[in-house]
Amino acid sequence: MFLLKQILPAAIIAMMVAAGICSFALFWGRERARIELDPLAVGIAYFIGHLFVVGWMPFPPTDTTNWLPWFGLVTAVWSAFCAGWAMKDWVRMLILFLVSATILRLLLNPKFQYGWSLTEGYAWVACLAAAIVLVAFILDVLVRRPAMALEMPAFLLVICAGTFGSLMLSGSMLLGQFAAVLGAVVFGCLVLTTRRVALGRGIVPVFSLLLVTLLLSGYFFAELPAASAALIAFAPVFALIPTRMPTLPAFGIRAVLVSLPILVALVIAFRSSPPLSY
Numbered sequence: 231m232f233l234l235k236q237i238l239p240a241a242i243i244a245m246m247v248a249a250g251i252c253s254f255a256l257f258w259g260r261e262r263a264r265i266e267l268d269p270l271a272v273g274i275a276y277f278i279g280h281l282f283v284v285g286w287m288p289f290p291p292t293d294t295t296n297w298l299p300w301f302g303l304v305t306a307v308w309s310a311f312c313a314g315w316a317m318k319d320w321v322r323m324l325i326l327f328l329v330s331a332t333i334l335r336l337l338l339n340p341k342f343q344y345g346w347s348l349t350e351g352y353a354w355v356a357c358l359a360a361a362i363v364l365v366a367f368i369l370d371v372l373v374r375r376p377a378m379a380l381e382m383p384a385f386l387l388v389i390c391a392g393t394f395g396s397l398m399l400s401g402s403m404l405l406g407q408f409a410a411v412l413g414a415v416v417f418g419c420l421v422l423t424t425r426r427v428a429l430g431r432g433i434v435p436v437f438s439l440l441l442v443t444l445l446l447s448g449y450f451f452a453e454l455p456a457a458s459a460a461l462i463a464f465a466p467v468f469a470l471i472p473t474r475m476p477t478l479p480a481f482g483i484r485a486v487l488v489s490l491p492i493l494v495a496l497v498i499a500f501r502s503s504p505p506l507s508y
Contacts, residue, residue: 240283241413243278244275244282244418245275246418247415248272248419249419249420268310268432269435270306272440273309275414275415276436276440277299277302283404283408294447298408301440301443308329319370326435326438328359335355337447338355365442365464369434372385372470373433380420383416385485387417388465390412392492392496393462394406396459397409399500402447402452409444412441412444416437458496459495468484469484471484
């Protein structure tokens with residue numbers, strides 16, 4: 231009960247903000263407006279939900295995990311700006327790589343100060359930025375594939391649930407709350423499915439960056455196993471497996487395939503979880 235009291239208020243606020251922005255986009259009716267407002271719904275709603283968890287914070291944040299709402303907001307604004315422009319995919323991904331590298335340098339600043347040499351640190355940043363781009367590429371392919379409007383949000387919710395569970399098992403209730411806020415944001419975006427409108431490509435950079443930075447925070451600053459983080463981040467790749475079946479059964483099969491690596495990630499996180507103190 232105490233856990234629910236801690237998590238629910240921020241999650242409900244984030245869900246309502248995302249639902250409100252998406253509803254406004256539907257009410258506006260213009261396709262370009264919806265495309266530009268989709269990423270803003272994710273970034274703004276996560277920003278508000280995160281602040282509801284930790285309260286107002288100084289800028290720059292003293293705790294590196296409190297960079298996350300700023301990361302999401304900046305990426306959302308950039309994604310909204312790019313959504314209305316005809317831009318080649320490789321250019322979009324290159325910009326995402328550069329943005330991600332800058333963001334990771336801020337997030338992992340304690341490792342640069344106390345753990346890594348400069349060469350080692352920037353090698354980590356380059357590899358992890360490439361991982362964010364790869365996750366974004368997988369999600370981008372999923373978004374562009376014709377399917378039910380519900381399919382993409384359902385996959386994202388499963389991923390958020392796995393992230394929440396793994397982070398909680400890894401000893402960080404705070405990071406788990408942030409994952410719950412991200413899941414609530416996706417749930418709020420389900421407003422779009424009431425009109426059978428699918429999530430736009432603009433949400434991909436925002437969601438990918440927030441998801442991977444949450445998992446990295448769990449790995450570097452909590453006890454999240456690397457295997458759990460990787461399994462959750464790349465679980466959507468199993469949704470790309472083609473099935474020659476009607477839409478609804480195919481969706482069910484893909485949902486099971488995406489859920490399997492997440493279940494494995496939860497088991498690994500549970501087995502590696504810190505012992506309970508009495």
